[in-house]
Amino acid sequence: MRMHLTGIGLLLLAGIATGCNQPPGVSAAAASMPAIRTPVGPVPGPTVDPRRPQNPLGGNPSAMAEGRQLFVRMNCSGCHGGHAGGGMGPSLRDVDWMYGSTDAQIFSSIAEGRAHGMPAWGTKLQDDQLWKLVAYIKAMRTPDEPDPPS
Numbered sequence: 001m002r003m004h005l006t007g008i009g010l011l012l013l014a015g016i017a018t019g020c021n022q023p024p025g026v027s028a029a030a031a032s033m034p035a036i037r038t039p040v041g042p043v044p045g046p047t048v049d050p051r052r053p054q055n056p057l058g059g060n061p062s063a064m065a066e067g068r069q070l071f072v073r074m075n076c077s078g079c080h081g082g083h084a085g086g087g088m089g090p091s092l093r094d095v096d097w098m099y100g101s102t103d104a105q106i107f108s109s110i111a112e113g114r115a116h117g118m119p120a121w122g123t124k125l126q127d128d129q130l131w132k133l134v135a136y137i138k139a140m141r142t143p144d145e146p147d148p149p150s
Contacts, residue, residue: 052104057131058138065146067136070129079117083149084140089117093140106134 057063071077071084079089090098099109110130111122121130139145 052102053107055103055107055131055134055138057128057135058103059144060135061144061146063132063135064139064144065136067132067134067139068146070125070133071136074121074125076133083147084137085149092137103134103138106137107131110134 077084077087079087080092081087081089084092086093095101097105099105099114107130109118110125110133111120113120125133136146
């Protein structure tokens, strides 16, 4: 038992001795570890934009027309206005979108919903119906828009 205590005592003494060569507040263990740089704030994502799915029904005139029918039938116009010009919900005819205006981002907004009132439709509509809504929304302000406002 005496040898064991002597060994521990020697280790403690060695630790104190090596710690004396360090700046104040830095232990020997901390001094022997490599510096770890922890980023402060948001950590940047990948440098390459991940490939987002494109609407498989994009540019399809019948899908756009069915998207318009879904827009009316699901009462999207109750919040976004009759031709999506805005109301209680934001205009879908604008060029600047808070959650993004790519096909995948619009799909995500419809499917998952958004804060402050946009319900999630992903559990109530099938993916092809969501893509038809995206096709209709993307057709707004273009010559291909079904039933444009007068």
